[in-house]
Amino acid sequence: MNAKIGADIGGTFTDVVLEVGERRHSTKLLTTYDAPERALLDGVSLLLAEAGIAPQDVSLVVHGTTLATNALIERRGVKLAMLTTEGFRDALALGTESRFDQYDIGMEKPEPLVPRRLRLGVPERLDALGNVLLPLDEDAVRAAAATLRAEGVQSVAVAFLHSYVNDAHERRAAQILREEMPGVSLSLSCEVSPEMREYERFSTTTANAYVQPLVDAYLRRLEGRLQEMGFACPLYLMLSSGGLTTVDTAARFPVRLVESGPAGGAIFAASVASECSAARVLALDVGGTTAKICLIDDGAPQTSQVFEVGRAHRFRKGSGLPLRIPVVEMVEIGAGGGSIASVDSAGRLAVGPHSAGSEPGPAAYGRGGTRPTVTDADITLGRIDPARFAGGKVTLLPENSQAALAGLGLWGGDAQTLAIGVSEIVDETMASAARVHAVEQGKTLDERTLIAFGGAAPLHAVSFAEKLGIGTVIVPSGAGVGSAVGFLRAPVAYEVARSLTMRLDQADVPRLNALLHEMADEARELVSAGAPGAAQTEKRVCLARYQGQGYEIPFEFPACVLGEEDLAVLRDGFEQAYRAQYGGMVLDLPIEMLTWRVTVSAGGFASAASTQAPPARIAQSVGTRRVVDPASGEAMDFALYAREDMQPGDHFCGPALVAERETTTVVSPRFDGRMDQRGYLVLTRREEGLGQ
Numbered sequence: 001m002n003a004k005i006g007a008d009i010g011g012t013f014t015d016v017v018l019e020v021g022e023r024r025h026s027t028k029l030l031t032t033y034d035a036p037e038r039a040l041l042d043g044v045s046l047l048l049a050e051a052g053i054a055p056q057d058v059s060l061v062v063h064g065t066t067l068a069t070n071a072l073i074e075r076r077g078v079k080l081a082m083l084t085t086e087g088f089r090d091a092l093a094l095g096t097e098s099r100f101d102q103y104d105i106g107m108e109k110p111e112p113l114v115p116r117r118l119r120l121g122v123p124e125r126l127d128a129l130g131n132v133l134l135p136l137d138e139d140a141v142r143a144a145a146a147t148l149r150a151e152g153v154q155s156v157a158v159a160f161l162h163s164y165v166n167d168a169h170e171r172r173a174a175q176i177l178r179e180e181m182p183g184v185s186l187s188l189s190c191e192v193s194p195e196m197r198e199y200e201r202f203s204t205t206t207a208n209a210y211v212q213p214l215v216d217a218y219l220r221r222l223e224g225r226l227q228e229m230g231f232a233c234p235l236y237l238m239l240s241s242g243g244l245t246t247v248d249t250a251a252r253f254p255v256r257l258v259e260s261g262p263a264g265g266a267i268f269a270a271s272v273a274s275e276c277s278a279a280r281v282l283a284l285d286v287g288g289t290t291a292k293i294c295l296i297d298d299g300a301p302q303t304s305q306v307f308e309v310g311r312a313h314r315f316r317k318g319s320g321l322p323l324r325i326p327v328v329e330m331v332e333i334g335a336g337g338g339s340i341a342s343v344d345s346a347g348r349l350a351v352g353p354h355s356a357g358s359e360p361g362p363a364a365y366g367r368g369g370t371r372p373t374v375t376d377a378d379i380t381l382g383r384i385d386p387a388r389f390a391g392g393k394v395t396l397l398p399e400n401s402q403a404a405l406a407g408l409g410l411w412g413g414d415a416q417t418l419a420i421g422v423s424e425i426v427d428e429t430m431a432s433a434a435r436v437h438a439v440e441q442g443k444t445l446d447e448r449t450l451i452a453f454g455g456a457a458p459l460h461a462v463s464f465a466e467k468l469g470i471g472t473v474i475v476p477s478g479a480g481v482g483s484a485v486g487f488l489r490a491p492v493a494y495e496v497a498r499s500l501t502m503r504l505d506q507a508d509v510p511r512l513n514a515l516l517h518e519m520a521d522e523a524r525e526l527v528s529a530g531a532p533g534a535a536q537t538e539k540r541v542c543l544a545r546y547q548g549q550g551y552e553i554p555f556e557f558p559a560c561v562l563g564e565e566d567l568a569v570l571r572d573g574f575e576q577a578y579r580a581q582y583g584g585m586v587l588d589l590p591i592e593m594l595t596w597r598v599t600v601s602a603g604g605f606a607s608a609a610s611t612q613a614p615p616a617r618i619a620q621s622v623g624t625r626r627v628v629d630p631a632s633g634e635a636m637d638f639a640l641y642a643r644e645d646m647q648p649g650d651h652f653c654g655p656a657l658v659a660e661r662e663t664t665t666v667v668s669p670r671f672d673g674r675m676d677q678r679g680y681l682v683l684t685r686r687e688e689g690l691g692q
Contacts, residue, residue, distance in 0.1 A: 003053055004060040006487035007040045008238075008261050011066060012288025012338050012358045013455060015481035015662075016043030018051055018058075019488055025051050026481045028455065028662050029393065030358040036067060037222045041229070055230035062487035064238035064260035067218055068211045072258070072309050072321070075113075077210035078154040078185070082114045083144055083173060084202070085161040086121035092206065095199050100318030110321055112203075113210045118151065120144045122173070128501075130166030141173050145180035156181070157209035159189035159202045164499045167194070185213045192253060193324045195595055196499040200306065200324040207309070207323055208255035215254035219247050236492065236530060238264050241326035242301065243493025243601060246530045258309055259327050261483045262292045266301040266328040268486030269451045271605040272476045274299040275678060278449040282434065284464060285482060286457035288338040288375075289355040293434045294330040295443055296451075302329035302441065305497075305543075305554075305597075326495045326597075331437040335429050337375040337456035338362060341422045343408055349418070351425045363404035364396045372408065376401035377422035378459050380415050382627035382635070383666050388659050420630045427460055427630075431467035442583070449474060453482030458665040462654075462683060463630065466670065473671070473683040477643075480662020491604030492531040496523045497597045503547070504571060504591040513562055516540065516598060520559075523600035534602035543595040544574050546587050552594050553581050559598075614649030614677050625657055629669060636669070643681075650675045654686075 006017045009031055018025040025047045032038040040063070048055065071077050082089070092112035101107050112119075122141050125134035148156060156177055163170045167190035174186050187209035193201045223235055237250035240259035250257060262285060269283035273296050281296040295302050307327045308320030334353025338361065344350045351374065356362055360369035362376050364386075378384050379401045386396035405422075406413035438445050446469035452461035458475045465473050478485045496519040502508060520538055527536060538559040545552040555577035557570055570593070575586045619641055627638040636655060643660035651674035654667040658681060665681055667673050673683045 003051075003058045004062070004488050005044060005047070005058055006062045006264075006484040007043065007064070008264060008481070008484040008487065009036050009040060009063075009065045009067070010261055010287050010289065010483075011355060012336065012361070014039040014043060015484040016040065016047055017478065017481050017484040017488065018044075018047040020051050020053060023051070024478060024485075026478060026484070026662060027393070028480065030361070033359060036065065037218070037225060040222070041225055045229075055226075056232055058231060059233050060236065060488075061226065061231065061233060062236045062238060062244060062490070063222070064264050064483065064487055065218075065257065066261060067257075068215050068254045069258045069309060071211045071214055072113075072207055076214075077113065078213045079152060080114050080155050080157065080206065080210050081118040081120065081148045081151070081153040082157045082159065082202070082206055083141070083177070084119065084121055084159050085125060086123045088161060088198070089116070089119035089121045091198050092119065092202055098318060109319065113206045113321070114157070118148070118153065120147065124160060124169050126160070126162040126166050126169065128162055128165070130162060132166075136169045136172055138172070138176060141176045142180055145177055149181050153181075153184065155185035155187070155209045155213055157187050157189070157202075157206040159205045161198065163188075163190045164194040164196060164201065185209065185216075187212060192255065194498050195324055196501070197324070200322045203322050204255060204324045207321060208253060211254050212251070215257065216251040219251050223247055234530070238487050238490060239326075239493070240307065240328065241303065241493065241495055241599075242267050242328050242490060243495075243599075244487075244490050244530060245492070245494055245526065248529070249494070249526055255323055256325050258323065258325070259307060262294075262330060262332065263328045264483035264486035264490065265292060265453060266294045266296070266330065266486070267490045267605070268453060268476075268482045269294065270296050270299055270301050271486070271489045272451050272474060272680070273449070274605065276449070276474060276676075276680070278451075278474070280448045282445060282448045282450050282468075282470065284430070284450060284452045284457050284461060285454040286430070286452075286460060287336050287454045288456070289334070289336040289357060290332050291335040291430050291433075291457075292330050292332050293430065293437055294328060295438065295441060303327065304329040326497075326599075329441075331433050333429060333433045335374070335426045337373065337378070339374045339426065341372045341374070341377065341405070341408065341418070343410060349408070349410060349421045349425065351422055351429065363400040364398060365394060366397045366400060370404060370407075372401065372404035372418075372422070374422060374426050374456065376404055377419040378456075380405060380419035381423060381630070382625055382638075383459055383657065384664055385625065385640075385657075385659055388661070388664070416628060420628060420633060423460070423463070423630050427463045427467060430460070430464055434464075434468060442581070446470060451476065453479040455480045455663050458663045460666070462666060462668045462671050466668070471685040475658075475665045475681040475683070477679045480660065489605040491601040492527050492534070493599060493601035493604075494523045494526040495597055495599040496520075497595060499595045501592065501594050504544070504567060504574075504593060507567055507593070509562055509564060509567075512596075516562075516596060519596065519598040520600065523598055527600045527602050531602040536600050536602045539599040539601075541597040541599075542570065542574070542593050543597070544591055544593045546589040547592045548589065553577050554597075612677070614647075616651055616674070617649050619646055619650035619652040619675070621652070621656075627655065627657065627666075629655065631668065646675050648675050648677045648679060
């Protein structure tokens with residue numbers, strides 16, 4: 001039996017999906033913060049009973065979690081120390097000495113994860129080529145271990161200067177620490193982030209060390225509970241890069257899990273784009289806490305090598321802790337269903353970035369929440385049927401929503417007017433973020449197809465699309481639990497990065513080939529552990545720049561043994577990427593290659609063969625619902641459709657609501673809709689629509 005489970009623990013909801021062949025079962029439960037695995041296991045048990053199968057019938061469990069992210073943001077990691085090169089213990093506090101806001105004299109940067117007294121330097125020094133300038137003082141390492149042992153330190157980050165070129169000192173220091181501090185958790189920068197730029201490498205290594213004992217304990221606990229339930233299949237973890245890995249690898253490098261949920265959503269959107277032959281896509285994933293926006297071109301989401309977590313100014317680039325890890329490139333804003341509406345110091349209505357989460361949750365949940373949220377606004381506008389919300393597992397109290405909105409005191413306490421305001425603000429906030437993200441990436445939006453998923457995205461997708469001039473919106477089946485579905489479509493994959501600086505015209509080709517071969521072997525070993533016997537593919541990327549420039553750009557090159565003749569291929573690849581990035585001229589300067597990345601993957605989604613479109617027929621509504629259209633401010637009758645009753649080929653005209661277990665799709669009076677051959681809802685602007 002081909003049964004697979006995907007589980008995504010988010011800030012508000014825990015989504016669980018069970019696929020049995022072509023059948024899909026799904027559920028949403030409120031996240032249990034005190035024991036995150038409890039809601040996950042409850043959801044698994046519920047779906048197994050619903051599908052009538054036993055745990056031993058399941059062949060795969062894939063999980064994404066916010067545990068590492070939340071621990072970093074909320075500073076709930078273990079007692080941490082750092083061992084570094086003497087004279088460099090303040091590198092974490094100094095950072096790059098750049099200011100993310102030049103004009104804010106009260107600007108605050110996030111405090112390092114390690115207090116200064118636990119950042120210890122030891123005599124040792126390598127040069128940028130890895131040559132030993134000063135041998136490691138082993139007695140100093142033992143003395144540092146004694147100090148840390150007396151402090152009760154649970155985890156140590158070891159990060160020496162230039163260890164990405166020569167790791168001998170870090171590994172010897174780690175050996176001594178294990179002897180002197182049995183049971184201590186160790187994270188080495190030569191393993192976690194073996195790349196140039198000390199601040200980012202030190203920051204990434206300390207972040208990994210800070211959460212490693214917590215994540216390791218959680219994953220082992222979850223693995224044990226699944227075995228107790230009768231599961232004999234492997235448990236995989238979703239990585240921030242969009243690939244899957246084993247529990248052992250995830251426990252060693254939990255910093256790579258920080259964006260696992262959003263990455264699953266991006267993989268889900270990419271697979272839908274591939275199925276629908278949509279070459280240029282804007283993915284919108286809105287959950288209970290945040291909205292994530294990602295650009296997807298030719299079936300592949302954009303990726304990045306740096307991510308910030310725990311921003312002091314939540315949406316200001318440069319105000320957080322930098323993590324040099326492979327991640328799906330996206331913009332994340334505080335605009336989820338649980339985002340709180342308030343009145344700011346100027347007496348204006350504001351929404352977010354703070355969220356009510358699942359505890360206490362929106363006012364309508366009746367769990368002690370009294371502040372109005374986006375979900376409360378959607379309920380007041382009539383978009384959400386309380387009887388259908390979360391498949392009927394969460395009881396809603398609409399009167400609480402109205403009272404919370406009225407309590408803001410604006411516009412005479414008119415709850416409906418305030419709900420319109422909240423809805424417009426959150427939609428415009430998301431649209432503005434998408435515009436800025438597109439400009440930063442050198443992309444445009446109006447010709448793209450919008451793919452909406454997550455529990456709250458279908459409620460706001462059409463309004464969001466109208467603001468951006470997008471004419472087509474796709475709401476796939478399983479949209480409410482899209483990230484969890486994406487987990488089941490992701491490949492087993494791992495990326496290895498190394499810094500090795502050389503000029504293209506002076507390249508040491510044998511040394512480069514040896515490095516790339518070593519990196520590929522490391523990645524293949526980790527992938528083979530998760531997908532034994534599966535066919536593997538390899539992707540190689542170089543990050544290069546013109547000599548004298550401060551930032552490098554990535555370009556892909558063939559995965560083969562390089563010869564002298566291939567240097568021209570590297571040059572062409574860099575120049576094409578440079579033109580695409582900057583839109584112009586190539587400079588007559590030496591090309592400097594700095595960092596190399598090798599990604600090995602196995603499995604993943606494939607483009608589905610196109611099938612014939614079903615004959616069109618008029619969809620049968622199950623009634624009407626009074627809904628306020630924010631564009632006109634007027635309440636009108638929206639036709640109500642039950643998605644589970646619809647068939648491929650059904651079409652309808654807006655205004656309409658399409659309700660399902662995990663979400664509701666709002667279709668404005670200016671859009672029409674149809675269900676395509678895959679069961680996906682395709683919404684089009686009226687001038688491009690079907691008419692009726």
